[in-house]
Structure formats: structure tokens, C-alpha cells
Amino acid sequence: MLHITMIGCGAIGVGVLELLEKDPQLCVDYVIASAGSEELVRQRLASFKQPPQVLTALPADARPDLLVECAGHRAIEEHVLPALERGIACLIVSVGALSEVGLVERLEAAAERGQTRIELLPGAIGGIDALSAAKVGGLDSVNYTGRKPARAWKNTPAEQACDLDSISEATVIFQGSAREAARLYPKNANVAATLSLAGLGLDRTHVTLIADPLSEENVHHFEARGAFGGFELSLRGKPLVANPKTSALTVYSVVRALGNHAHAISI
Ligand SMILES: NC(=O)C1=CN([C@@H]2O[C@H](COP(=O)(O)OP(=O)(O)OC[C@H]3O[C@@H](n4cnc5c(N)ncnc54)[C@H](OP(=O)(O)O)[C@@H]3O)[C@@H](O)[C@H]2O)C=CC1
């Protein structure tokens, strides 16, 4: 059995824990919550048959097989970097955080010192295997368009680009590099950052973001060209009720990755 610590227990975390209850080969022993949110998280987990222990930091003597981050940028600083130094392998879902200058290098250095590994999860997007394989032969261009319902852009700079409550048609709210998209839309930049890390990097990955009042889905579309030829992928993700910014596929991506570590065959 694989022993797991999960950082963050919001929309993704709860969804993952619900699915993991059915897998006897995976056991989440600890959930790490923000200071002051422990009781709220315990309540969220009250209906679980065997709820994990809720803490605000990994105990000094704990040695999970894997730590999975489902929390956000701050949690990478607070929990992932120290865990790597302790030799604990980490899975990261908040890939957008890695667009912060120097963070990738700090994660690599911490993992090297701890003689362990970091896995960046595909989350809401697919085709990352093909894109990173295509990079080996050389990529010429990667263009990404993220289209989400208008409500998914609330509390972001999109509110200055248009009136999200009254737009009646799809409206482009951002065009530019993945680096700039990640700076302006950190909570909606995970897919752009993942495509950049797998492909051409933050400065050469072109991003268009669209608020679409007629859409009920988070649509991620990208086209890649290079020595391998070309491909395009359009993924129509159903948003989670608990967080419309997040696609349900992200939950399944975490469960798949954890299962791949525990099961005899990984795919
Ligand atoms: N790779 C991908 O494709 C995708 C990645 N994501 C990313 O995944 C992350 C989680 O998303 P989602 O579950 O929808 O978000 P939610 O806001 O629903 O949940 C995040 C949870 O993490 C907790 N949290 C935040 N910081 C910390 C911390 N330092 N230590 C412990 N817990 C913390 C929050 O608690 P509190 O509010 O009490 O601080 C909250 O309960 C986000 O960073 C999001 O950007 C999301 C979708 C797709």
C-alpha cells in the first residue's frame, strides 16, 4: 500500500479523496490544511469512512511515500520545498506556480539534495506526453486558447477587460505570452504553464484567454508544430461545482498519477 500526504483539501482535494476511498492500494494518512482552516477541513471529511488526520504541517517523523500538492502557489513554498529536502517525492498540481522566476530551479535543487523526484501533473489538459516527445525533435510553435464561462473569470483582471455580467458573446480577455498570462491570471494559468514546460517555454508559448457567457465548459485548445509534424487538441472540461475555475479532469489526473505509482501497470 502507498502512503500519501495531501496538501490542500479544496475542490480538487475532496474530489481526489472521494475517489481514493475505493482504492485499497492507496491510503491518504495526512491532509495538510492552512493554519486556521483545520476544523473546516475536518468537517469536509466528516462523512469519510476513514478520514485522514488533518494537520497544518507534516510531522517531523512522518515519511510518506508521496506528497501530493492540491493547494496553490503558497503551499509549494511552505510544504513542497521542505518535503523534497527531506527526500519525499512530490506531485504538483499547481503547475502555474512554476512560472515564478527561479522556482523551477529551486525545486530541482531541493529534489537533488533530497535525492528524490518531482512530478508535474497534466491536470486539466491532455497530450502532454506527445508535446514533450515532440520537443525532443524540435518544436516551432505552440499556441494555446483557454475558453471558460464568464463566471470563471470573476476576481481576475478580466473584470477590467470587460463587464463579465453583461457580455453576450465570447470575448478575448488576454493575448500574449504564457509568462504574462501566468502573471495576470495565476489561478487560471496552470494549463498555459504546463504546455510551456512541456513545450517551448513561457516566452514562446502564445496564449489567448476567452470569457464565453455561452459556454458551460472549460475549453482548452492547443496546436503544436515542429519537426515531428503537427497536432491539435481540444479538451472540453466540465467545471467542478465546488470551483468553476477548475475542471473535473484535474481530479482524475491526480487519481491516475497516484494509481500509477501504486499499481503493477501504469498508463
Ligand atoms: N494543473 C491544472 O491543470 C490545474 C491546477 N489547479 C490548481 O490546483 C490548486 C487547487 O485547486 P482547487 O482545489 O480547485 O482550489 P480550492 O481553492 O478549491 O482549494 C485549494 C485548497 O488549498 C488550501 N490551501 C491553500 N494554500 C495552502 C497551504 N499553504 N497549505 C495548506 N492548504 C492550503 C486552501 O485552503 P484555505 O482557503 O483555507 O487557505 C483550499 O482549501 C490551485 O492552485 C489551482 O490553481 C486547478 C485546476 C487545474
Ligand SMILES: O=C([O-])CC(=O)C(=O)O
Ligand atoms: O481548467 C482548469 O481546470 C484550470 C485552468 O484552466 C488552468 O488553470 O489553466
